[in-house]
Amino acid sequence: MSTLSVAKTTQPLFDVYAVRRDFPILSQQVNGKPLVYLDNGASSQRPEAVLQAMDSYYREMHSNVHRGAHTLADRATTAFEGARKKVQQFLNAPSAREIIWTRGTTEAINLVANGLAPLLKPGDEILLSQMEHHANIVPWQMLAERTGAKVLPIDVTPEGELDMDSFHSLLGERTRVLAITHVSNALGTVNPVADMVAKAKTQGVITLVDGAQAVGHFQPDVQALDCDFYVFSAHKLFGPTGIGVLYGRAALLEAMPPWQGGGEMIERVSFAGTTYNTLPYKFEAGTPAIAEAVGLGAAIDYLATLDRDAMEAAESGLLQRANELVSSVPGMTIIGTSPNKVPLISFKIDGLHPSDIGTLLDQQGIAIRAGHHCAMPLMEYYGLPGGTARASFAFYNTLEEVEQLFAALQKIQRLFA
Structure with a gap:
């Protein structure tokens, strides 16, 4: 059973659920699970407005x-x-x-x-x-x-x-x-x-x-x-x-x-x-x-068209929630703990290879990135030849998705503990 606590909710300044409807790709399922896309550092998704603009160019x-x-x-x-x-x-x-x-x-x-x-x-x-x-x-x-x-x-x-x-x-x-x-x-x-x-x-x-x-x-x-x-x-x-x-x-x-x-x-x-x-x-x-x-x-x-300040505040909330939940996964360590960060966590879990974490999360519909992230000198500095697992959030991600990530990591850690 998950040890996650329920996040406190307040009246949202940024309607993430309305925004998500602008991104068609987010509504699909992967491996029988609703897609949780947390690989935005590699490539973000496109809103319908972008798809329509490019289609209109080719058609008209x-x-x-x-x-x-x-x-x-x-x-x-x-x-x-x-x-x-x-x-x-x-x-x-x-x-x-x-x-x-x-x-x-x-x-x-x-x-x-x-x-x-x-x-x-x-x-x-x-x-x-x-x-x-x-x-x-x-x-x-x-x-x-x-x-x-x-x-x-x-x-x-x-x-x-x-x-x-x-x-x-x-x-x-x-x-x-x-x-x-x-x-x-x-x-x-x-x-x-x-x-x-x-x-x-x-x-x-x-x-x-x-x-x-x-x-x-x-x-x-x-x-x-x-x-x-x-x-x-x-x-x-x-x-x-x-x-x-x-x-x-x-x-x-x-x-x-x-x-x-x-x-x-x-x-x-x-x-x-x-x-x-x-x-x-x-x-x-x-x-x-x-x-x-x-x-x-x-x-x-x-x-x-978006409230940029509210968007940035929402992203900060995602990072804050992720940091709160790190202690819920035994053996999990965040690499890069600067207080001045975008919503991204690069992490390792004792006894697990980053690529295995990525594969096991994918089986639960959660997309992250694993490896050296085209930053080999940095990984060498940290003594991480296998790199890290990286979850990178965007303004269309939700607090529930952050909690899904950590619930999935708890499940993986228990399987291999």
Whole structure:
């Protein structure tokens, strides 16, 4: 019998049950059980508004964008560039020309790393952190190999926060780039990126913030952060896969070489030479992901219909309830205990492999993630070669689902005790 206590209820400020009706996928059953989707850190789900927007694009306006001399091309271009404007407003970027479409966060970081190559020389230093996703490690290692620069990691504390003493000791006259995650995908920690960017800028350092895990939980302001680059993926923001965003300061983007060559990124081509297009098209070679951009724009519109403060409060309530229930599962330990977190718990249970936990939860209709979460250096730091199990919540999750997770974990623990 479950040892869970009944959570106290108050009049909700955020009607999660009404919101859940906007997400068709949440109403299904998995393995004969109602789906409890707690893998939002890997990919969030899409509301009906996004599905309808993409369907409408394909049914009513599909055409290639720009330069078309017909109505469908005009419609597609209007919707495509309208989505860019929505992203600009979402990030509070100064100009839509600073919003570059990419395939996702990974490609956006690779684009920036490639573009900064001419600015680096042997002995220059690139600061990352031990908690970075591989997508914000490997491109910088590749850049270091090309240029003779060095990649230096900022330490992490046992609680899962960045060691600011380590940051300050590493930041110096040789530092050229600071690339830091806004929110850890493996721990949920929200990093003090505004303070770090401000400190880095006193040294003339170029700054990139990986916002993949942040945008689904709160709305970043790139002007307030004052970062040079900010990147995220649409599928973490309740939008489609296959498209992401690079915000870049216009002066830096204009100084960087193009990422790929081909259509759209050119102004004029001859065998004597090529003139590149203006921003943002200079970095958007080939036919873009038009329907996906429309879908991302629809996701941003959908989020704008919600009470953001109430949504964030509801998510905080999910994390609080999860933390309250940890003691109900013998041998369970949370990895990453910073008080400043998004609703995500990364955990281990004595005697159980994370992959086994994930499989056994799936049999009960509960979807989580298990493994190293593309954060092997962090798992090595914690001495967790098998990684962790990770439950990551979104605003459409309920307190009942949190309690279902822990009831299921109790059942698993009893089976293997």
